[in-house]
Amino acid sequence: MTTSPPAATGRRLGALLQRVAEAAMALGLAGMVLAVFVNVVLRYAFDTGIVFYEELARLLFVWLVCIGAIVASRERQHLGFDLLTSRLRAAPRRWCTALSRLGIAYVLVLVTQGSWRQVQAGLDSHSTVIGYPLALAAAATLVLAIGMLAVLLHQVVVGGEAPLGSADTHVE
Numbered sequence: 001m002t003t004s005p006p007a008a009t010g011r012r013l014g015a016l017l018q019r020v021a022e023a024a025m026a027l028g029l030a031g032m033v034l035a036v037f038v039n040v041v042l043r044y045a046f047d048t049g050i051v052f053y054e055e056l057a058r059l060l061f062v063w064l065v066c067i068g069a070i071v072a073s074r075e076r077q078h079l080g081f082d083l084l085t086s087r088l089r090a091a092p093r094r095w096c097t098a099l100s101r102l103g104i105a106y107v108l109v110l111v112t113q114g115s116w117r118q119v120q121a122g123l124d125s126h127s128t129v130i131g132y133p134l135a136l137a138a139a140a141t142l143v144l145a146i147g148m149l150a151v152l153l154h155q156v157v158v159g160g161e162a163p164l165g166s167a168d169t170h171v172e
Contacts, residue, residue, distance in 0.1 A: 010158060018074060021067050028064040032057045055129045059137055066140040070147035076155075101156060108149045115142035 035053035043049045072078050085096045119142055122135035 010154065014074065014154065018071060021071050025064055025067050025071070028060045028067070032060045032064065035060075051129045055127055059127075059130075059132070062137055063140045066144035067147075069144055070151065073148045073151045074154075101152060105149065105152055108145045108152070111141060111145040112149070115139075115145055118142075 035050075035057040039049045039053050039057075069078075085093055088096060115138055118138035119135045122138045123133055125134040126132065127134060127137075
């Protein structure tokens with residue numbers, strides 16, 4: 001079976017974006033581990049710590065979770081409840097899948113709107129220790145919602161009709 005050039009380009013772009021996301025997650029995790037490890041050693045050995053590292057670790061954790069959720073969504077590895085849909089035949093299963101995707105899209109649009117408002121509100125507020133704009137933390141959920149909407153759109157256009165929770169529907 002041959003694939004059309006736009007579909008192949010879309011898959012290559014998706015794979016590239018996933019590698020970038022995984023690299024960002026690896027860097028974020030490494031930064032978190034380093035920050036927490038240094039603070040643990042300092043607290044244990046010298047009865048002190050670096051408050052900057054605590055705030056940095058929290059920020060990195062938020063971004064790590066949000067980027068990880070996008071990657072999990074692309075790989076269709078999110079938790080799914082298919083007790084009903086696994087027992088349905090073709091047409092009703094397609095309808096349930098379409099309704100579920102519409103519901104997911106609606107919720108993600110709401111998250112996008114709320115996150116955008118939080119980003120705007122956080123532009124004038126700064127973190128206590130590091131001093132970064134709080135919009136940076138709120139931007140993680142904005143990226144999450146937009147990324148998952150893009151993944152959902154790609155799955156609807158290219159990915160077939162398998163339920164979102166199916167592990168056997170891995171998209172490359």
